[in-house]
Amino acid sequence: MSTTRRFSQLDVFTATPLKGNPLAVVHDADGLSDAEMAAFARWTNLSETTFLLPPTDARADYRVRIFTPGGELPFAGHPTLGSCHAWLAAGGVPKQAGQIVQQCGVGLVTVRRDGTRLAFAAPPLKREPVDDGLLAQVVDALGLPPADLLAACWLDNGPKWLGLRVANASRVRALAPDHGRLKALAKVGLVAAQDVDGAAGTQFEVRGFAAPIGVEEDPVTGSLNASLAQWLIGEGVAPPAYTAAQGTAMGRAGRVHVQRDGDTVWVGGDVAPCISGQVLL
The missing domain is CATH 3.10.310.10 (Diaminopimelate Epimerase; Chain A, domain 1)
Structure with missing residues (x-):
């Protein structure tokens, strides 16, 4: 049975809509299967679509799963900034002021406020x-x-x-x-x-x-x-x-x-x- 969920679409790495990289974000994604997430990502046909979930690591503020039309990614940058922005805009309150901790496939990724922008700490290379x-x-x-x-x-x-x-x-x-x-x-x-x-x-x-x-x-x-x-x-x-x-x-x-x-x-x-x-x- 389908459930009504909050949805956001944002343009990332730009302050001007339509000039960056669009991202679709599904909030409160509990209960969606891998196949349903993948199908929705194919349907949006954007480079990435993300799904916000409660964290399973107590150190994290939220958990995100990141899908392209071709499958799931353990990490991606514009989905990290866009998902964090969407989580905050929906009323998310980080455990530590000025710093948000995202849980994703590569583990924990720290996001900080950089003036009016968000910035993520690059994972190990x-x-x-x-x-x-x-x-x-x-x-x-x-x-x-x-x-x-x-x-x-x-x-x-x-x-x-x-x-x-x-x-x-x-x-x-x-x-x-x-x-x-x-x-x-x-x-x-x-x-x-x-x-x-x-x-x-x-x-x-x-x-x-x-x-x-x-x-x-x-x-x-x-x-x-x-x-x-x-x-x-x-x-x-x-x-x-x-x-x-x-x-x-x-x-x-x-x-x-x-x-x-x-x-x-x-x-x-x-x-x-x-x-x-x-x-x-």
């Missing part, structure tokens, strides 16, 4: 080298001139991305990949230092091609930006604080605000509410 043969196939499927590739690395903080550092931000914005080929290879995230044609006030341009999870391109990707930040700052390629633009090629204006504080990299962004209502599930 695992890095692995990339097989040369696979890398060559990915570069070819992207239509990226090999000379423009500066570095490549597998980046894993729950979701696993093939991270590519590219020499030219204009090239990154102009790419028109063969998504059919990419789907069989990897989720691919590209980053390049910003150029004079890029968005003012940003230091990097990012794109995330995520065909294996059911979307060809993700408008703005928190998990990818978290991994890229840990990689780039760790290598001395990026400063300890910067802003990245993502979604430009899709007509979006996503802004991801990165700051390293001690050993923790915080990934923040604005959230713009768009829809508030109820859903029968």
